[in-house]
Amino acid sequence: MADKATLEFNGQKIEFPLIKGTEDEIGIDIKSLRSATGGAITIDPGFKNTGACESGITYLDGEQGILRYRGYAIEELxxxxxxxxxxxxxxxxxxxxxxxxxxxxxxxxxxxxxxxxxxxxxxxxxxxxxxxxxxxxxxxxxxxxxxxxxxxxxxxxxxxxxxxxxxxxxxxxxxxxxxxxxxxxxxxxxxxxxxxxxxxxxxxxxxxxxxxxxxxxxxxxxxxxxxxxxxxxxxxxxxxxxxxxxxxxxxxxxxxxxxxxxxxxxxxxxxxxxxxxxxxxxxxxxxxxxxxxxxxxxxxxxxxxxxxxxxxxxxxxxxxxxxxxxxxxxxxxxxxxxxxxxxxxxxxxxxxxxxxxxxxxxxxxxxxxxxxxxxxxxxxxxxxxxxxxxxxxxxxxxxxxxxxEPIGRPRQIYIGENYRAFKSISERS
The missing domain is CATH 1.10.580.10 (Citrate Synthase, domain 1)
Known part of the structure; x- marks a missing residue:
């Protein structure tokens, strides 16, 4: 398996390293995404596809119905x-x-x-x-x-x-x-x-x-x-x-x-x-x-x-x-x-x-x-x-x-108003 993932963005190919867990989980390390793309970010509401950390505490395989604490099966514990x-x-x-x-x-x-x-x-x-x-x-x-x-x-x-x-x-x-x-x-x-x-x-x-x-x-x-x-x-x-x-x-x-x-x-x-x-x-x-x-x-x-x-x-x-x-x-x-x-x-x-x-x-x-x-x-x-x-x-x-770990600070895509000049209260309808 390749050790990198490639993103095509604005006509250029950008490579990101893959991270592999001890149970063969795969993550794409996108820490360099913003600098490599000139500010682009990923959007993933609910974080269904986003890993916020690497952890050695609990392993969960939802497809197989497996739950382990520090490697020990929950059934045995x-x-x-x-x-x-x-x-x-x-x-x-x-x-x-x-x-x-x-x-x-x-x-x-x-x-x-x-x-x-x-x-x-x-x-x-x-x-x-x-x-x-x-x-x-x-x-x-x-x-x-x-x-x-x-x-x-x-x-x-x-x-x-x-x-x-x-x-x-x-x-x-x-x-x-x-x-x-x-x-x-x-x-x-x-x-x-x-x-x-x-x-x-x-x-x-x-x-x-x-x-x-x-x-x-x-x-x-x-x-x-x-x-x-x-x-x-x-x-x-x-x-x-x-x-x-x-x-x-x-x-x-x-x-x-x-x-x-x-x-x-x-x-x-x-x-x-x-x-x-x-x-x-x-x-x-x-x-x-x-x-x-x-x-x-x-x-x-x-x-x-x-x-x-x-x-x-x-x-x-x-x-x-x-x-x-x-x-x-x-x-x-x-x-x-x-x-x-x-x-x-x-x-x-x-x-x-x-x-x-x-x-x-x-x-x-x-x-x-x-x-x-x-x-x-x-x-x-x-x-x-x-x-x-x-x-x-x-x-x-x-x-x-x-x-x-660094302080948690998610990004956003702004969808509000563009710049508006201030109006005095007498000018507002």
């Missing part, structure tokens, strides 16, 4: 690792040995306390505030109480910021939910595992003992792992581009949370539940709604099927479907919503329209069902997504700073 092991892997490049994991866990635990003044900020929000807005604001506020989080000048500084946010973020997640429900805030029990303590902080009722269900703990651990990173999506790219201005880690994470808040990104599992509830309220006829989804004149859209990147089955969906079955069986829940979901999946997998277009169930299709079974309110679904994505955002921010 979800089965054999826990969330903190995967967090360490994403951030530092290798799975930790026992000594490294113990230190990582201990350092995170030592920062699992949030300043009382952050509680005052939380108290200032109305109960009606959206949890994602609250979480983004509290994460940004942490910068004021941890000013060293803006320091990325050394490995030690980056490590300190990392364990601080990993320690405090579950507290913010739990407090955000408890605020919404009018419950007193809880610090949980740091002698518990990371995910166990998160669940206790979220669900412990006043004057009641909280009893852990290992099936629930295991399912949430898997969900967090499956959401931990997904290459250069909207929120991750936001974290990197904000961080490229040398904004600190916490500020960059706050921006990522805001990007994730958008319904086209992080709100998809909430949309799935709302769709299923609508189908149930209309009698539960899945065939009827499959027909509506195929009718180009019908505004109905089948949520939770297909993916912008995956053109095959989403590998995370298989794992989550199995976890959903296990949780519902253990809890003895016969949820009509799940039956409708299974009916839609069955219909889609044998319907030529969906098979030809590779519209398979994605990660959002079943994750909302598990959260619902756990008792997590629907408006908290995207907050749980952020909890899982936290180590991926940290890893991406750290990689961007380590590689000394």
């Amino acid at each position: 979800a089965e054999k690792a826990d969330f903190l092991e995967v967090a360490y892997l994403l951030i530092y490049g290798d799975l930790p040995n026992q000594e490294q994991l113990d230190k990582f866990n201990a350092d995170i635990t030592s920062h699992a306390v949030v300043d009382d003044d952050v509680k005052k900020i939380l108290d200032a929000f109305p109960k009606s505030a959206h949890p994602m807005g609250v979480l983004s604001s509290l994460t940004s506020a942490l910068t004021a109480f941890n000013p060293s989080s803006v320091d990325a000048s050394s490995k030690e500084a980056m490590y300190n910021s990392t364990v601080r946010i990993l320690g405090k973020f579950p507290v913010l997640v739990a407090w955000t939910m408890r605020k919404k429900q009018g419950l007193p805030l809880d610090y949980g029990d740091t002698s518990l595992g990371y995910v166990e303590n998160l669940l206790k902080m979220m669900f412990k009722k006043p004057n009641e003992e909280y009893v852990h269900n290992p099936i629930i703990v295991n399912a949430l651990d898997k969900l967090l792992i499956l959401h931990a990173d997904h290459e250069q999506n909207c929120s991750t790219s936001t974290v990197r581009i904000v961080g490229s201005s040398y904004a600190g880690l916490f500020a960059s994470l706050s921006a990522g949370i805001s990007a994730l808040w958008g319904p086209l990104h992080g709100g998809a599992n909430q949309a799935v539940i709302e769709m299923l509830e609508g189908i149930m309220a209309d009698g539960g006829d899945t065939k009827k709604y499959m027909a509506k989804a195929k009718d180009k004149n019908d505004p109905f859209r089948l949520m939770g099927f297909g993916h912008r990147v995956y053109k095959n089955f989403d590998p995370r969906a298989r794992i989550i479907k199995s976890a959903a079955d296990e949780v519902l069986n253990d809890l003895g829940i016969e949820d009509p919503i799940l039956e409708i979901a299974k009916g839609l999946e069955k219909e889609a997998l044998r319907d030529e329209y969906f098979v030809e277009r590779r519209l398979y169930p994605n990660v959002d299709f079943y994750s909302g069902i598990i959260y619902r079974a756990m008792g997590i309110p629907i408006e908290m679904f995207t907050v749980m997504f952020a909890m899982g994505r936290l180590p991926g955002w940290i890893a991406q921010w750290k990689e961007m700073r380590h590689r000394k």
Whole structure:
């Protein structure tokens, strides 16, 4: 294969080097495009054909349905690792040995306390505030109480910021939910595992003992792992581009949370539940709604099927479907919503329209069902997504700073007015 690409422009041939990834992905390096063409740029709305960086964190093959973190298959990590092991892997490049994991866990635990003044900020929000807005604001506020989080000048500084946010973020997640429900805030029990303590902080009722269900703990651990990173999506790219201005880690994470808040990104599992509830309220006829989804004149859209990147089955969906079955069986829940979901999946997998277009169930299709079974309110679904994505955002921010990437500054093609002479107000019609 050639090592260059050739562009014909204004009668001249311009060569650009090719960049090849470790999994044989090909990129055309157009850094010299403007200088070589006298100012021409590429236009790619939505960045469907544009790579903003080279990264060694997550490999995704949408055609084959492959997802790997640092070379490890997502299926194997979800089965054999826990969330903190995967967090360490994403951030530092290798799975930790026992000594490294113990230190990582201990350092995170030592920062699992949030300043009382952050509680005052939380108290200032109305109960009606959206949890994602609250979480983004509290994460940004942490910068004021941890000013060293803006320091990325050394490995030690980056490590300190990392364990601080990993320690405090579950507290913010739990407090955000408890605020919404009018419950007193809880610090949980740091002698518990990371995910166990998160669940206790979220669900412990006043004057009641909280009893852990290992099936629930295991399912949430898997969900967090499956959401931990997904290459250069909207929120991750936001974290990197904000961080490229040398904004600190916490500020960059706050921006990522805001990007994730958008319904086209992080709100998809909430949309799935709302769709299923609508189908149930209309009698539960899945065939009827499959027909509506195929009718180009019908505004109905089948949520939770297909993916912008995956053109095959989403590998995370298989794992989550199995976890959903296990949780519902253990809890003895016969949820009509799940039956409708299974009916839609069955219909889609044998319907030529969906098979030809590779519209398979994605990660959002079943994750909302598990959260619902756990008792997590629907408006908290995207907050749980952020909890899982936290180590991926940290890893991406750290990689961007380590590689000394230039500040993100996209170009544009101007389509506005040409020069106009100023008119005084009396001359304007």
